[in-house]
């Protein structure tokens with residue numbers, strides 16, 4: 001693969017905050033970015049060299065986009081596969097289509113993970129109400145019905161409780177979308193591993209944050225002294241090793257995140273994979289302020305075919321998402337010198353919408369990861 005040159009343009013499919021932070025990372029390295037997004041308001045376009053505003057299915061616009069870029073990447077995994085197929089052969093696509101094929105669909109993703117020898121929560125494919133009733137009986141515990149595609153931040157999910165779970169009602173909430181029923185697992189905590197992999201197969205991994213969610217949406221990611229659950233070092237090692245295996249299995253180029261549940265059993269702490277995101281990830285936002293080289297810069301370096309940078313932390317950190325009305329806290333947070341404040345430039349404040357984040361920093365402690 002030929003490496004990009006300073007001044008070259010990376011195309012980014014998607015115009016949200018991840019695209020914005022990628023564009024800022026690219027600018028730091030002297031690369032231009034061109035955003036492709038259908039929305040009128042694009043946090044990424046505000047900081048990029050240019051933007052093509054068109055639907056992901058607009059083939060002419062995609063061809064024009066390809067002609068303007070030396071490489072193309074994406075900031076969200078629900079880009080239609082057919083859109084990427086239009087780009088293949090016209091411009092290098094990093095990561096490639098396989099990263100999307102294996103992660104856009106929860107069922108395909110679970111089978112891929114099992115194929116790598118990784119554990120996932122007990123699950124059953126569900127295509128009809130009958131399937132759902134059978135699956136709920138077979139799993140024999142509280143469960144979550146999740147659509148196979150287009151779910152994020154808890155969207156496309158319905159909880160089913162043992163005894164009171166109403167399968168017909170749950171099915172009507174997602175039908176006729178092909179889905180999976182997943183057993184609810186009693187986790188001790190949630191962690192994630194963020195890996196950056198270059199075209200040559202070199203992989204670097206960040207420290208593993210502990211994450212909290214509410215209503216399916218990430219609230220906080222913590223590393224070092226901010227991480228409050230005592231986890232054995234082997235759990236952190238296992239998470240990092242699994243993330244590298246997933247990146248290798250996908251022949252991934254760029255950043256990829258794997259989210260895990262940590263279970264506590266008689267035989268010790270074990271991990272099961274919740275899901276894979278073949279892109280920069282919200283649980284890695286703290287790397288902007290607590291590491292020399294952030295996940296965004298490392299993704300851009302990988303896409304450009306440039307050497308990857310160090311993932312070591314220089315600080316302990318806790319990232320808090322500013323969701324909906326929380327964004328009002330951003331101004332006050334500036335008064336606290338240890339806070340790094342990030343505001344995404346979105347004008348409409350809606351419940352559940354990620355509008356910014358804060359990363360609180362403190363001195364590096366060696367004791368915890």
Ligand code: AMP
Nearest residue numbers: 121152153154182183184185213216275
């Ligand atoms: P997801 O969109 O699948 O990542 O789910 C969002 C959040 O919902 C997760 O980070 C967990 O906090 C919770 N969740 C999802 N699936 C399960 C599960 N099988 N068991 C327990 N909690 C879950």
